[in-house]
Amino acid sequence: xxxxxxxxxxxxxxxxxxxxxxxxxxxxxxxxxxxxxxxxxxxxxxxxxxxxxxxxxxxxxxxxxxxxxxxxxxxxxxxxxxxxxxxxxxxxxxxxxxxxxxxxxxxxxxxxx
Amino acid sequence: xxxxxxxxxxxxxxxxxxxxxxxxxxxxxxxxxxxxxxxxxxxxxxxxxxxxxxxxxxxxxxxxxxxxxxxxxxxxxxxxxxxxxxxxxxxxxxxxxxxxxxxxxxxxxxxxxx
Numbered sequence: 001x002x003x004x005x006x007x008x009x010x011x012x013x014x015x016x017x018x019x020x021x022x023x024x025x026x027x028x029x030x031x032x033x034x035x036x037x038x039x040x041x042x043x044x045x046x047x048x049x050x051x052x053x054x055x056x057x058x059x060x061x062x063x064x065x066x067x068x069x070x071x072x073x074x075x076x077x078x079x080x081x082x083x084x085x086x087x088x089x090x091x092x093x094x095x096x097x098x099x100x101x102x103x104x105x106x107x108x109x110x111x112x113x
Numbered sequence: 114x115x116x117x118x119x120x121x122x123x124x125x126x127x128x129x130x131x132x133x134x135x136x137x138x139x140x141x142x143x144x145x146x147x148x149x150x151x152x153x154x155x156x157x158x159x160x161x162x163x164x165x166x167x168x169x170x171x172x173x174x175x176x177x178x179x180x181x182x183x184x185x186x187x188x189x190x191x192x193x194x195x196x197x198x199x200x201x202x203x204x205x206x207x208x209x210x211x212x213x214x215x216x217x218x219x220x221x222x223x224x225x226x227x
Contacts, residue, residue, distance in 0.1 A: 004156075033214060043202065043217040056213045090156055092215075100145050100206040102215055104156040 001027060004105035006091050012111045018079040021108045025072050025093030032074040033102060034066060037088040046089075049074055050096070078110075086112045115140045115207040119218025126193055126225050134188040134221045136177075136203035146170075146179055146186040147204040147215070157202065160188075193225045 005024045013019050025032050034046040045058040049068035066076040072093075078085055088109050092102035120135040138146065145164045149157040161170035163179035163186065170177050175190045186203060203218040 006156075031213065042219045045214040045216075048213040050213070058214070092157075100215070101147070101159065101162065103159065104149075106156040 004091055004093050004103055006089075006105040006108050008108060009106065010109045010111075012113065013081050014113050015081055015083060017081050018077065019081060019110060020075055020077045021089055021091075021110075023074045023076075023091030023093075023105060025074070025091075026103055028095065029093035029103070030072050030096050031094045032068055032072065033092045033094075034074070034076050035090045035092065036060075037090055037107070038086075043090070046076065081112045083112050086110060115144065115205055115216055117203050117205055117216055117218045119203045120221055121219050123222040123224060126223070128195055128225055128227050129192045130225075132188070132190040132193045132197075132223065134201055134203075134223070136186045136188065136218060138184050138186065138203075138205055140184075140205055140207070143181060144205050144207060146177070148175070148177055148186070148188050149202045149204055149217075151200045151202065151220070153199070160201070193223070195225045195227050198223055198225045 007022045031050045033048040036044045047057045047066050048055050052068045063079045068074045088107045090104050090107045092104045094102045116139045118137050147162045148160040150160045151157050161172040163170040166179050166181040168179045177186050177188045200220045200222050202220045204215045
């Protein structure tokens with residue numbers, strides 16, 4: 001069974017631009033979560049989607065948004081990029097019966113110049 | 114809310130040495146506990162888990178026991194290899210008012226020298 005895939009793997013943007021990251025969960029997984037990983041803050045929860053509905057959102061500004069499609073694929077968007085948004089963005093999926101056990105993708109490395 | 118405190122390291126060991134990475138937690142009830150590993154340039158992989166008190170999770174020679182008396186879930190390995198060099202994260206569900214998430218420790222960088 002294929003794992004969680006994320007595209008693109010690497011991105012370089014400049015301040016003020018916006019970016020969209022994509023995540024395809026493991027087949028059969030309907031919950032998708034997003035995390036931001038930085039050296040200073042570690043792993044921080046962004047948001048979680050289930051059946052196209054956002055169930056939880058972390059403590060991030062409104063510039064960070066996401067959505068989930070009917071096939072469970074998810075996207076996250078960051079508008080008006082800031083230097084501090086440079087990070088590894090990780091997507092994770094889980095089964096509806098065990099949302100606690102999350103399977104992670106390889107991440108998208110975003111660099112904001 | 115749920116939280117986890119993890120030994121931050123870094124930890125540097127010689128091959129075949131014994132490894133312990135400490136993790137303690139604060140939680141409501143008895144949630145599942147996890148150890149994840151992140152190899153250089155990769156995402157997180159689930160290393161092992163325990164779903165109830167006194168459970169022992171194990172995988173690839175690593176072990177961790179869910180101790181409710183001490184609210185701990187320390188990671189151990191009897192003989193580390195160079196290939197174990199990675200960052201290790203302790204995690205539990207919930208925290209910050211959200212149920213559908215994992216709360217992670219800060220991570221412990223392990224370097225194993227030949």
